[in-house]
Amino acid sequence: MATQQTRSLARFMMAPSVILLFVWMIVPLLFTLWFSFQQYNPLNPIRNGFVGFSNYALFYSNPAFLSSILNTLIIVVSVLVITVVGGILLALLLDQPIWGQGIVRILVISPFFVMPPVAALVWKNMIMHPQYGVFADIARFFGAEPIDWFGQHPLIAIILIVAWQWLPFATLILLTSLQSLDGEQKEAAEMDGAGFLSRFIYLTLPHMSRAITVVILIQTIFLLSVYAEILVTTNGGPGYASTNLPFLVYQKALLEFKIGQASAGGVIAVILANIVAFFAMRAVGKNLDK
Amino acid sequence: MARAVTTQHKTIATAAAWVVALLIFFPILYTIITSFKSEQEAIQGFALIPSGTMESYAEVQAQSGYFKFFLNSVILSVGSTLLAILIAVPAAWSMAFSPTKRTKDVLMWMLSTKMMPAVAVLFPIYLIFRDTGLLDSRIGLTVMLMLINLPIVVWMLYTYFREIPGEILEAARMDGASLWNEIIYVLTPMAVPGIASTMLLNIILAWNEAFWTIRLTTTNAAPLTAFISSFSSPQGLFWAKLSAASTLAIAPILIMGWFSQKQLVRGLTFGAVK
Numbered sequence: 273m274a275t276q277q278t279r280s281l282a283r284f285m286m287a288p289s290v291i292l293l294f295v296w297m298i299v300p301l302l303f304t305l306w307f308s309f310q311q312y313n314p315l316n317p318i319r320n321g322f323v324g325f326s327n328y329a330l331f332y333s334n335p336a337f338l339s340s341i342l343n344t345l346i347i348v349v350s351v352l353v354i355t356v357v358g359g360i361l362l363a364l365l366l367d368q369p370i371w372g373q374g375i376v377r378i379l380v381i382s383p384f385f386v387m388p389p390v391a392a393l394v395w396k397n398m399i400m401h402p403q404y405g406v407f408a409d410i411a412r413f414f415g416a417e418p419i420d421w422f423g424q425h426p427l428i429a430i431i432l433i434v435a436w437q438w439l440p441f442a443t444l445i446l447l448t449s450l451q452s453l454d455g456e457q458k459e460a461a462e463m464d465g466a467g468f469l470s471r472f473i474y475l476t477l478p479h480m481s482r483a484i485t486v487v488i489l490i491q492t493i494f495l496l497s498v499y500a501e502i503l504v505t506t507n508g509g510p511g512y513a514s515t516n517l518p519f520l521v522y523q524k525a526l527l528e529f530k531i532g533q534a535s536a537g538g539v540i541a542v543i544l545a546n547i548v549a550f551f552a553m554r555a556v557g558k559n560l561d562k
Numbered sequence: 563m564a565r566a567v568t569t570q571h572k573t574i575a576t577a578a579a580w581v582v583a584l585l586i587f588f589p590i591l592y593t594i595i596t597s598f599k600s601e602q603e604a605i606q607g608f609a610l611i612p613s614g615t616m617e618s619y620a621e622v623q624a625q626s627g628y629f630k631f632f633l634n635s636v637i638l639s640v641g642s643t644l645l646a647i648l649i650a651v652p653a654a655w656s657m658a659f660s661p662t663k664r665t666k667d668v669l670m671w672m673l674s675t676k677m678m679p680a681v682a683v684l685f686p687i688y689l690i691f692r693d694t695g696l697l698d699s700r701i702g703l704t705v706m707l708m709l710i711n712l713p714i715v716v717w718m719l720y721t722y723f724r725e726i727p728g729e730i731l732e733a734a735r736m737d738g739a740s741l742w743n744e745i746i747y748v749l750t751p752m753a754v755p756g757i758a759s760t761m762l763l764n765i766i767l768a769w770n771e772a773f774w775t776i777r778l779t780t781t782n783a784a785p786l787t788a789f790i791s792s793f794s795s796p797q798g799l800f801w802a803k804l805s806a807a808s809t810l811a812i813a814p815i816l817i818m819g820w821f822s823q824k825q826l827v828r829g830l831t832f833g834a835v836k
Contacts, residue, residue, distance in 0.1 A: 282660045285652035289716055290668065292649065296709045297675045303686030362582065368575035378820050379583040382590055385819035387770040389790040390808045394593050397804060404801065406592065409608040439586065441830070448827045449835050486831045497679050500772035504791050521681040526777070531685055538682035549677040 301542070308535035327536040336512040336520055337537070344516040344544075347431055348495040352488055354435040359442030359487065360480070364472075366443070367450045377447075384440040388500035395433045396422065396505045426506040426514035433501050438494075442487045449483035450476070492548050496541075517541050590812070597805035604801035618806035625803075628810060631789035635811075637700055638775070638785050639768035642707035643761050646715040649708070651757070654719035659728060669720065672713040680773045691778055700783045703775065707768045715764055718829045722756025759825040762818060766826075769815045786811040 311323045331337050366376060383391065399406050400421040408418035421429040453476065461471050497518045502508055508515035508523065515523070521541060525534035584591075596604050597619070598612035622628045657665045687706075688697075696702030726749075734748045772787040779788050790811055793804050819826070827835055 279660065279662070282656035282662070285656040286668070288649045289653035289672070289712060292709065293672055293675050293712060297678060300683035300686035300690070301678070303689070304682055307685065365575065365579050365582065368579070369572050370576040370579045371572070372576070372580070376579050376583040377823070379587040381819065381823060381826075382587055382816060384826075385766060385770070385816045386590065386812050387787050387790065387815070388772040389776075389787050390811055391589075393790060393793055393804060394589050394808055397801060398592055398596060399589055404605045406608060436586070436589070441826075444823060445827055445831060445835055483831075483835045486835055490830055493677050497681065497773070499681075500776065500787070500791065503776070504793075518679060518681040522684065522777075525681075525685045526688070534685060538679070538684070541679040542682045545677050545679050545682075549674055 304535045304538045304542075306535075307531050308539050310532050310535075312531040313529050323532065327532040328540075331524075331533045331536045331540070334533075336515060339512050340515045340517045340520040341540075341544075343427060343512075343514065344496065344518075346427060347434065347498055347516055348492055350431045351435045351438060351495055352491060354431070355438045355442040355491065356484060356487060358435075358439050359446045360484075362439070362443040363446040363450050364476075366447050377444075381440045381444055383436050384438070384444075386437065388437070389504050391437050392433055392501040392504045395429075395436070400429055400432075422506050423510065426510065430498070430501055430505060430514055433505070434495065434498055437501075438491055441491070445483050445487050446480060449480050453479050489548075489551070493545075496545055496548065517544070590816075593805045593808050595805075596802055597809045599802050599805075601800070601802045604805070618802040619810070622803055622807045622810070626789065626792075626807075628789070628807065631784055631786050632810065634700065634783055635769055635785035635787075638703055638707055638783070639765045641700075641704040642711065642768050643715075643764045645704065645708045646712050646764060647719075647757060647761060650712060650715040650719055651753075654716050654723050657716075657720050658723035658726070659731075669717065672716055676710075676713045684777065687774075688777070697778060698780045698782045698784070703778055703783050703785075706774050706778065707771055710771065710774070711764050711767055714767070714829060715760055718760040718763065718825075719756060721828065722760070723753065725756075726752045759822070760829070762822045763825045763829040766815055766819055766822065 308327050309322060309324060310327075311321055362380065366373070366380070370376065386394075397405070402408055402418050402420040402423070405418075407421070411418040419425070457475060458471065461475055466474070498516060499518050499522070502514055502516065502519050506514040508519050512520075517537065518541065521534050521537040524530045524537060592610075595610060595612050598614050598616070599609075600613060600615050600617060603609070603613055657669065691697045691702055694702075696705075730748060730752070731744065734744050739748065769785075770787070772791075775785050775787045776791050779785070790807060793800070793807065
């Protein structure tokens with residue numbers, strides 16, 4: 273049906289999007305790659321020049337590098353575990369017949385719409401502050417010493433905040449998937465005497481598996497680049513205790529002006545993201561085929 | 563057919579769901595409550611009933627000119643979304659109605675650009691913006707946010723357009739409709755709901771984008787994300803003011819978000835979960 277004319281028209285219609293995205297992806301990335309092999313300091317331009325792989329070596333030998341990769345992975349994995357397990361439980365709960373379901377859903381989904389700096393500041397000051405926070409009030413109520421979350425357990429504090437932001441997303445996706453489960457199947461399983469647990473393991477969980485995969489993949493993309501939450505709470509500290517890879521690159525580039533090292537870190541971040549993207553693409557691609 | 567739902571079961575589930583929901587919503591609720599307290603009250607320990615003063619709101623506007631940041635947020639999120647729609651509609655349209663063998667690959671590739679970590683291109687983008695004078699300009703940031711969300715916009719529009727039956731177009735053509743009439747009377751009414759949903763979700767995403775909006779602005783083009791981040795270096799006690807600023811920053815988008823639950827699922831799962 274498609275004639276030569278419609279085909280070239282189609283190409284013409286797609287061109288702006290494709291060209292823009294191509295330029296936006298390739299040009300800065302080439303710059304970064306180029307800078308990663310350069311000594312480049314805008315404050316000290318005399319020593320600028322080609323330095324081979326030494327930026328990678330420097331970045332790699334920086335003790336902050338390994339800990340930042342580790343922190344990145346800890347944040348991603350912990351938040352995924354909390355949100356997926358919590359999301360499944362919440363979705364099961366919200367799928368029950370309850371009074372005021374609409375309002376409950378609105379309350380649960382709300383944190384997802386809170387911009388990251390607000391979420392981080394609210395948790396930092398109103399909830400987790402060692403003196404004026406609600407957690408401190410609760411601790412004092414029970415006669416315990418309030419915890420200095422961002423001083424003693426900065427990573428846990430950040431994980432809590434990020435998990436709070438993403439739990440609604442996981443819940444909403446999983447609930448949507450749960451509600452598309454065939455009611456007759458459930459009834460049949462019940463009639464056959466399947467208990468709640470076996471119904472969950474053999475019927476519900478397999479049905480939700482695709483939604484769970486999607487939740488994990490999409491969240492991973494965003495969790496790999498957690499930034500604002502760290503910036504406004506711990507600023508990466510104490511020391512490098514809560515610095516993840518994006519934050520380390522930001523520090524190197526815009527605070528220390530070590531552009532070469534920052535670019536090397538950026539290239540490593542791209543490689544990390546590509547490993548994840550490879551799996552993400554395959555899973556989403558499969559869903560397209562149906 | 564229906565399973566007999568006992569009232570007891572429903573009561574327990576309702577109680578559990580409400581407790582969990584209120585716990586999750588609590589930080590937002592407490593922020594709203596605190597915004598109606600005075601600074602004195604705000605640090606006097608846990609209290610759910612505020613005195614109802616509006617002084618924090620007045621002060622936020624007076625001291626830091628909240629409205630300017632709010633306006634920037636509106637301009638950036640709506641502007642970038644409109645721009646993205648303008649560019650994406652033709653692309654999504656042609657992919658949905660005259661797909662080729664490569665359409666799927668193009669879509670996948672577009673999605674992959676979304677996975678590039680922003681920090682990897684932070685410095686080049688910073689340089690480009692600096693040297694072209696786009697740093698701290700609304701135009702630069704609008705283009706930036708447009709590029710970030712363009713893949714999602716194309717994808718969402720594609721999944722919506724794909725559901726419009728092609729036969730309708732043929733029928734209209736058989737009835738002698740001109741191309742122009744076809745677009746106005748047949749296509750537009752069917753495409754508008756999808757476009758509206760896409761816009762809604764993308765305004766939310768652009769509003770909350772908190773990397774480029776913070777790093778590429780200082781004062782002129784700074785939206786609410788940058789404004790709120792400036793509160794991270796405390797100048798004395800400012801709990802009530804922080805709460806008022808936070809409430810103002812999230813309220814519009816929170817309300818929009820409540821209406822976009824379905825689009826959210828669809829848009830962020832790229833049509834994989836409906």
